[in-house]
Each structure stands twice: as structure tokens, then as C-alpha cells.
Amino acid sequence: MKIAFKTRLLANNKQASxxxxxxxxxxxxxxxxxxxxxxxxxxxxxDSIQTxxxxxxxxxxxxAIKKEQFPWMYEVSKYASQQPFIFLxxxxxxxxxxxxxxxxxxxxxxxxxKGKSIDSFYVGGDQVVVSGRLVKVPxxxxxxxxxxxxxxxxxxxxxxxxxxxxxxxxFSMDVEVSMLPSKSQARCGVDLxxxxxxxxxxxxxxxxxxxxxxKSSLRKLARYQRRLVKKVKSSKxxxxxxxxxxxxxxxxxxxxxxxxxxxxxxxxxxxxxxTIEDLNVKGMMANRTLARHIxxxxxxxxxxxxxxxxxxxxxxxTIADRWFASSKLCSDCGVRNGELKLSDRVFxxxxxxxxxxxxxxxxxxxxxxxx
Ligand SMILES: [Zn+2]
Numbered sequence: 001m002k003i004a005f006k007t008r009l010l011a012n013n014k015q016a017s018x019x020x021x022x023x024x025x026x027x028x029x030x031x032x033x034x035x036x037x038x039x040x041x042x043x044x045x046x047d048s049i050q051t052x053x054x055x056x057x058x059x060x061x062x063x064a065i066k067k068e069q070f071p072w073m074y075e076v077s078k079y080a081s082q083q084p085f086i087f088l089x090x091x092x093x094x095x096x097x098x099x100x101x102x103x104x105x106x107x108x109x110x111x112x113x114k115g116k117s118i119d120s121f122y123v124g125g126d127q128v129v130v131s132g133r134l135v136k137v138p139x140x141x142x143x144x145x146x147x148x149x150x151x152x153x154x155x156x157x158x159x160x161x162x163x164x165x166x167x168x169x170x171f172s173m174d175v176e177v178s179m180l181p182s183k184s185q186a187r188c189g190v191d192l193x194x195x196x197x198x199x200x201x202x203x204x205x206x207x208x209x210x211x212x213x214x215k216s217s218l219r220k221l222a223r224y225q226r227r228l229v230k231k232v233k234s235s236k237x238x239x240x241x242x243x244x245x246x247x248x249x250x251x252x253x254x255x256x257x258x259x260x261x262x263x264x265x266x267x268x269x270x271x272x273x274x275t276i277e278d279l280n281v282k283g284m285m286a287n288r289t290l291a292r293h294i295x296x297x298x299x300x301x302x303x304x305x306x307x308x309x310x311x312x313x314x315x316x317x318t319i320a321d322r323w324f325a326s327s328k329l330c331s332d333c334g335v336r337n338g339e340l341k342l343s344d345r346v347f348x349x350x351x352x353x354x355x356x357x358x359x360x361x362x363x364x365x366x367x368x369x370x371x
Contacts, residue, residue: 002156003175006312008146009135009160009167018140019160019167022076023119027112029073030084033058034109037088055089076121077138083122120161128155128171135169151175188271189365191326191358192299198263199358201366207263214255221248256298264305268313275365276306278322320368331355331363 011019033055040053051057059082066073066081073081091109098105129136133148137160149155153175161168189201198207224245231238267274303319310317320326328340330349337349340357347353347360355363 001175003151003153003173003314004170004312005149005151005173006168006170007149009169010144010146011167015137015140015143016165016167018076019121019137019162020119021072022080022121022139022160023162024114025073025076025080026084026121027114027117027119028070029062029081030088031111032062033085033088034111036061037092037109055085055092058088059085075139077123077127079123079127079138080121083124087122118161118163120159122157122159125154125156128158130155130171145169149173186271187273187275187366187369188267189326189362189368190267190274190276191361191365192277192302193358196358197259198302199356199362200267201359201362203359204266207259207266211255211259214252214259217248217252217255221245221252224248257301260298260302260305264302264309267306268309268315271315273316273318273369274306274310275318275320275368276303277324277326277361277365278319316369318369320365324364324368326364326368327357327361329360329364331360331367 036058037053040050040058044050044052062070062081062085070081088109091106094101094106095108100106123138127138130149131142133145134142135145135158136142149171151173153173156172156174158169158171161170187201191199191201193199196207197211200207224241228238228241228245231241306317309315325336327347328336328338330337330347330351330353332353332355333349333351335349335351337347340347345357347355347357353360
């Protein structure tokens, strides 16, 4: 089974500029190849003695003049200047065969514009070396990855891409199906919390509570802030306390991010289908106390992580319609309880249902895709 494993690349300025150069070479080779292709194809149409252009032939033509005209191409992996021709061949073939992408026929290959097209370059499997959290980029050296490759298997290639100022590496691999983490359950509904982080419909209680270090940090923060008010501004004590508060803010943000990463990873690794709410965030922000909590829990961040991790772990992510009343429906009998107030922590129904409100909502979300 073919899979892609993608993770962040941690690059310093020097490494980043080398990779930018490799992306530039790849873009140049593509554009050079496309221009030559267009020209040669025109000549072929007008005069049948001419040969039809091909990626292989164009690659040879570039190689013949590379040393003379584009010596800077040698500063980066050979793949940066070679692979674009294979991609170009593929792109033309897809175009002529009227292949479809996202339901639409693919267009003619287009020139890549600096800053507009995605910056990337490909490295073939023979030049890919990985050791733990390190990956060797040809002509550059070892770079750290955010996490080691989690699967055993043959690496066919890697593609390095840039999004804003962040770098990513994606490995294309052949993996035995048995090596993939087994998804233990089919579906999970997630109710995102105001007092709790998240309630999962499988009953996993690990994510129901705000992590303890976060709680204590938040208490500490409140204490510091009360103390700060009493201090004279510009005094030494004021400055020291200000610094402490800034450090605490960072710590709180780090804990939150970590917890969210654990949660989103758990969800995408363990379930085939995950349904989350489309919280009407705007509507809730109007409520000031709620707004604070929402910002705390990092709903946007949760959703962002869920979207890209679902892609990595091949999880189907469903975002329930924003008008889907997950907290107002009885998960046992389906009857709607319109009188439920935000302060009611237990969902009560005439059928006898007396589940915790958030758990009831998570069950409704789990069943959302089955409706
Ligand atoms: Zn009921």
C-alpha cells in the first residue's frame, strides 16, 4: 500500500535558503522544459519531419547545455533539474488523455510563477537517507524533522515543500498494510468543551478535563495579575512580575498546543470517521464569558490540526452542519429537547436518558454521518 508521510522540517536560515535555491532550480527546469516543449510541438505540427517533444528528450537537451549555461544547477540535488521533465511528461499525458482532477479535466501545463506557485522539489529514493528524526537533503546535509517516520517500509521519494515560512517533507512510501496503526473503532463524535477540552463518544475520559498543569498555570496567572495591579508601574518589582507573567503566558500556550496535538493525533490515528461540530463561533463570541473559554480551548487550532492530520492518517473528517443541534437531541430516542439551557449540564429526556450533556452531544455527532 502506498502512503505519504508528511511532517515539518526544522530548518535554519542557511538551510532554508539552500532549499529555496533547489525549489528555484526545479521551477526553472519546469519552465525551461515547458517553453521548449511548446516551441517544438509547434514545429512538429507545421513540419512532420520534426520529432514530437518528450520529457526524456528535453531532459537530455537541458543536460547538454547545463554546464555551460546554468552551472548553478549543480549546487543542488540533481533531481531538482531532472524530475520536472518527468512531471512535465505526466502533465501533458494527463492533459491529452483528458484526465480529471477534482471532477474537472486537467488543464494544459502552465508556467510556474515565483511566489505564486507552490515552492517544492523532488528527491528520488536513491538519494533519500533517513535516520531517526533526521533526514539528509542532498548537497545540504542533515535536517531535523518534527517527528520520525512512523512506518517501516521502502521510501520511494521525498518532496520538500514550503508554505509561508515553514518547510515540510513528504515521503512517498510502500508500507505493508499490517504496519499501519490499526484503527480500533469506526466512528467517533467529538463535542468540544467550554469547561472541558473535548468529550469523545467512545467514552475516553482522557480529554474530558483541562490538563492539570494548565489549571495550575491559569490559577497562578490570575494570582500574578492581581498582584501586578498593586505594584507601582516602572518599579523593579513590576518589571519582574511582568516578565514572569509573559513566561507564564508562553507556558500556557505550549501546554494547550501540546494537548491539542495529542487529542487530534489520537482521533485521526484511531478512528476511520470523526465528526466534529461546526461551532457558530461568531454567535458564541457575543457571550463574553464564553468567548474567553473558546479562545482558551483553541477551536480554530483544533479544527486546523484535524484537517491536516485526517489527510495524513486517511481519516474521514466530517464537520456537522452548523445548525445541527447536537446538544439538543436525545442520543437514545432522537427526540429534540428545545428547552435545554446552556446551564443544564445533564441532558434529560422523557425516555429516561440522563446522560451528561456533552457526552450526549458527542453521541449525536458520532451518529451524524449515519443519519
Ligand atoms: Zn430520549
